[in-house]
Amino acid sequence: MDYPKGFLSFGTNIGIKDKTKDFGVIYSEKPCKAAAVFTKNNFPGAPVIVGKEHIRDGVLQAVVINSKNSNVATGEKGISNSRQICSEIAKSLGIAETSVLPSSTGVIGVPLPMQVILPACAQAKSNLKPGNLEEVAEAIMTTDTRRKISVRKIKSSNGEAVIFGMAKGAGMIEPNMATMLSYILTDAQIEGEVYPILKDCADLSFNCITIDSDTSTSDTVVLLSNGLAGSVNANEFKSALLEICTDLAKEVARDGEGATKLIEVRIKKSKDESQARKIGKSILNSPLIKTAIYGGDPNWGRLVMAVGKVFDEPIPFDSLEIYFGGLPVKGADTETLKKLSEYLKKNSEIFVDVVLNTGNKEMVFWGCDLTEGYVKENAYYTT
Amino acid sequence: MDYPKGFLSFGTNIGIKDKTKDFGVIYSEKPCKAAAVFTKNNFPGAPVIVGKEHIRDGVLQAVVINSKNSNVATGEKGISNSRQICSEIAKSLGIAETSVLPSSTGVIGVPLPMQVILPACAQAKSNLKPGNLEEVAEAIMTTDTRRKISVRKIKSSNGEAVIFGMAKGAGMIEPNMATMLSYILTDAQIEGEVYPILKDCADLSFNCITIDSDTSTSDTVVLLSNGLAGSVNANEFKSALLEICTDLAKEVARDGEGATKLIEVRIKKSKDESQARKIGKSILNSPLIKTAIYGGDPNWGRLVMAVGKVFDEPIPFDSLEIYFGGLPVKGADTETLKKLSEYLKKNSEIFVDVVLNTGNKEMVFWGCDLTEGYVKENAYYTT
Numbered sequence: 001m002d003y004p005k006g007f008l009s010f011g012t013n014i015g016i017k018d019k020t021k022d023f024g025v026i027y028s029e030k031p032c033k034a035a036a037v038f039t040k041n042n043f044p045g046a047p048v049i050v051g052k053e054h055i056r057d058g059v060l061q062a063v064v065i066n067s068k069n070s071n072v073a074t075g076e077k078g079i080s081n082s083r084q085i086c087s088e089i090a091k092s093l094g095i096a097e098t099s100v101l102p103s104s105t106g107v108i109g110v111p112l113p114m115q116v117i118l119p120a121c122a123q124a125k126s127n128l129k130p131g132n133l134e135e136v137a138e139a140i141m142t143t144d145t146r147r148k149i150s151v152r153k154i155k156s157s158n159g160e161a162v163i164f165g166m167a168k169g170a171g172m173i174e175p176n177m178a179t180m181l182s183y184i185l186t187d188a189q190i191e192g193e194v195y196p197i198l199k200d201c202a203d204l205s206f207n208c209i210t211i212d213s214d215t216s217t218s219d220t221v222v223l224l225s226n227g228l229a230g231s232v233n234a235n236e237f238k239s240a241l242l243e244i245c246t247d248l249a250k251e252v253a254r255d256g257e258g259a260t261k262l263i264e265v266r267i268k269k270s271k272d273e274s275q276a277r278k279i280g281k282s283i284l285n286s287p288l289i290k291t292a293i294y295g296g297d298p299n300w301g302r303l304v305m306a307v308g309k310v311f312d313e314p315i316p317f318d319s320l321e322i323y324f325g326g327l328p329v330k331g332a333d334t335e336t337l338k339k340l341s342e343y344l345k346k347n348s349e350i351f352v353d354v355v356l357n358t359g360n361k362e363m364v365f366w367g368c369d370l371t372e373g374y375v376k377e378n379a380y381y382t383t
Numbered sequence: 384m385d386y387p388k389g390f391l392s393f394g395t396n397i398g399i400k401d402k403t404k405d406f407g408v409i410y411s412e413k414p415c416k417a418a419a420v421f422t423k424n425n426f427p428g429a430p431v432i433v434g435k436e437h438i439r440d441g442v443l444q445a446v447v448i449n450s451k452n453s454n455v456a457t458g459e460k461g462i463s464n465s466r467q468i469c470s471e472i473a474k475s476l477g478i479a480e481t482s483v484l485p486s487s488t489g490v491i492g493v494p495l496p497m498q499v500i501l502p503a504c505a506q507a508k509s510n511l512k513p514g515n516l517e518e519v520a521e522a523i524m525t526t527d528t529r530r531k532i533s534v535r536k537i538k539s540s541n542g543e544a545v546i547f548g549m550a551k552g553a554g555m556i557e558p559n560m561a562t563m564l565s566y567i568l569t570d571a572q573i574e575g576e577v578y579p580i581l582k583d584c585a586d587l588s589f590n591c592i593t594i595d596s597d598t599s600t601s602d603t604v605v606l607l608s609n610g611l612a613g614s615v616n617a618n619e620f621k622s623a624l625l626e627i628c629t630d631l632a633k634e635v636a637r638d639g640e641g642a643t644k645l646i647e648v649r650i651k652k653s654k655d656e657s658q659a660r661k662i663g664k665s666i667l668n669s670p671l672i673k674t675a676i677y678g679g680d681p682n683w684g685r686l687v688m689a690v691g692k693v694f695d696e697p698i699p700f701d702s703l704e705i706y707f708g709g710l711p712v713k714g715a716d717t718e719t720l721k722k723l724s725e726y727l728k729k730n731s732e733i734f735v736d737v738v739l740n741t742g743n744k745e746m747v748f749w750g751c752d753l754t755e756g757y758v759k760e761n762a763y764y765t766t
Contacts, residue, residue, distance in 0.1 A: 040694050041688065041691040041692050041694075042690070042691040042692075042693070042694065042696075042697040042698065043687050043688070043690070043691035043700050044691075070684075072684065072687070072688075073684050073687045073700070073713070073714075075700075075701075075714070107682070107684060108682075108684025108685065108687060108688060109683060109684035109687065109713075109714065109715070110684075171671065172671055172685075172688065212670045212671060213596070213668070213669070213670065214669050214670065214671050214685075214688060214689070214692065215688070215691075215692040216688065217687070217688050217691060285596070286596070286597050287595045287596065287597065287670070287753075287757070287761070288554065288555055288595060288597050288761055291757070291758050291761035291762045292761065292762065294758065294762045295761070295762025295763045296762075297761075297762060297763055299490070299491075300492060301453075301455065301456055301490065301491025301492035301493075302491065302555075302597075304426050304455070304456045304491060304492065304600070305424065305426070305455075305491060305555065305597060305598070305599065305600050306597070307425075307426070308424040308425040308426035308427075308598075308600060309424050309425075309597065309598040310425070311423050311424075311425065313425075314425040315425065317426050317456070317458075318458075330456070330492075331456075331458070331492065332492070370670075370758060371758055371762075372755040372758050372759065374670070374674070374758075375674050375677065375753060375754055375755050375757075375758060376755065378670070378671055378674035378675065378678070378680075379674045379675065379677045379678025379679075379680060379754075380678045380680055
């Protein structure tokens with residue numbers, strides 16, 4: 001595994017809920033140029049509120065994350081808990097409190113168990129190891145079935161820079177600024193503003209996925225760049241970053257709670273991004289489409305319904321085209337329905353092309369099927 | 384069962400898909416003052432297109448309905464099929480073609496089996512019986528587990544008028560003008576315009592329910608009044624009509640595919656109808672809330688998430704109040720969580736009060752839980 005230079009980290013179990021890893025810290029030896037995008041939910045979690053303050057000056061040096069408890073809807077106490085965590089980490093690492101970005105993910109509305117978190121913060125420095133980022137990728141998981149990592153290398157003035165991204169998220173996922181949690185670390189030195197680059201990449205990746213149409217109160221994507229590998233070409237950096245964001249976003253969609261299939265919807269020849277986005281999301285949020293794809297039911301008519309229920313974007317029915325894995329299905333005969341059913345049953349990645357013929361914009365969106373597993377997993381989450 | 388005077392009807396099996404009733408006709412001896420609200424889906428079914436034409440003059444005398452096939456996304460042929468059905472019914476009953484409202488419900492994208500439907504239309508007159516509306520209520524069912532009927536009597540100049548309502552719908556239900564299909568028949572004579580009365584009642588009943596956030600291409604609510612019972616008080620009529628629409632809408636929500644619980648969400652002290660509607664629907668469309676209620680999981684934090692994801696209606700968190708069956712749950716302690724879990728597990732009607740404290744508008748919305756049954760039912764619908 002390639003790691004960016006100068007980042008140390010660890011992930012461990014401190015007993016917040018069970019025996020799985022639930023606490024992680026990332027530290028850069030050098031202060032980082034940083035940018036973040038956060039949830040648009042009107043009730044952001046306490047760590048999001050504190051994180052927004054701390055990133056205001058564009059500089060971060062550490063991230064502290066716990067899973068199994070989101071510290072959301074916990075009022076003033078939640079905010080002061082989040083501040084105290086940053087303060088303990090800062091003390092342990094010898095940096096400013098405002099250089100620490102806090103994150104929490106898990107159940108909403110339950111106070112953080114500070115009695116186990118604060119001692120873990122105090123010991124942070126002694127647990128740090130160079131690289132070691134897989135441990136953090138594991139510590140941030142909640143209902144995820146696997147850790148999600150994507151890495152790219154690009155040329156830099158000192159030789160080579162590494163961009164290392166990790167993410168978590170499997171339920172309550174329809175990010176509108178970001179995804180559940182994602183940390184992207186690089187030793188590349190980036191000229192100029194990093195926020196616009198991260199925002200553009202998030203808009204075409206994390207903001208193009210949905211698992212269950214529910215927007216989390218904790219969504220956070222953070223980019224930290226310590227510049228140790230020297231300067232890089234801005235365009236090369238951005239395209240590598242977009243690849244990483246897209247990889248991670250697809251991994252989140254693929255690992256949707258109970259999901260058996262990744263669904264990729266390509267909206268072609270649309271009027272503009274807004275039209276493509278509304279129709280792409282309408283398709284991927286339709287429980288009737290998600291269940292049909294799960295069951296291998298060749299019910300293409302539901303696609304028509306989902307395009308048509310975007311009331312403010314009427315599409316001429318005659319020019320609408322729908323393809324599954326390249327197979328045109330609108331007005332399908334018995335033979336085509338059979339092929340469609342076979343395609344759905346045989347594949348774990350389902351490709352849907354919807355051609356609107358209202359313009360020239362093309363966008364891609366990702367989601368997953370809806371199964372009994374999603375229901376089971378969410379009917380008994382806190383208990 | 385009380386029937387409005389002058390209505391004859393039948394429901395029968397003509398073999399469109401299986402052996403269950405799939406074809407019904409309602410006929411009034413006297414032409415009716417009529418109004419209807421239809422789906423806002425941009426791809427309305429052929430019967431909706433033809434029905435809108437036929438109701439333009441405000442007069443109807445018959446309704447012809449088939450289930451098991453919606454005649455949607457069937458192009459020009461679908462429209463001419465719908466016209467031919469009206470024409471055959473009109474011939475059999477000796478009335479004008481434009482006095483017939485057609486409806487179809489079922490799978491999307493499959494041509495109607497005209498070879499079985501046209502002979503049934505030709506024989507319509509001989510099958511009609513006075514009253515007999517339960518047969519029709521049964522013939523319009525698709526995945527419904529039971530027929531849905533609501534009746535009210537009000538005083539009229541001739542003694543008593545009857546308002547008889549029926550509805551069907553269990554999946555693809557988030558009506559935006561109406562519900563899947565509902566027919567309301569009365570012998571009351573209504574003065575003035577009937578459309579505004581029906582529209583108001585639909586807005587507070589059918590347009591306040593959601594089963595799966597998917598807006599059908601066939602939604603239709605029709606009111607037929609033949610006036611045979613003489614004139615009635617307009618306010619009494621409207622409140623009886625609203626009671627019927629609310630009964631039927633709740634029955635549709637309760638009978639949602641795979642549902643085990645009816646959920647009633649009362650949005651209190653909201654700024655206006657629009658704010659109440661967005662937040663009410665956000666809660667009832669959240670798969671995380673629907674599954675938690677199914678499983679008896681006291682996960683009240685998901686309510687906070689669903690209120691907060693209505694980005695354009697920010698609510699001060701501190702003044703937000705949430706009650707389940709009267710029990711305040713925001714910031715619940717262990718004891719309260721236990722009570723909440725018991726409440727959810729014990730009841731088949733779940734009452735949720737959400738107090739926004741942004742104004743004085745109160746509105747009620749209905750939905751249902753999300754279960755493995757919904758997934759199973761929709762994973763294998765056409766096959």
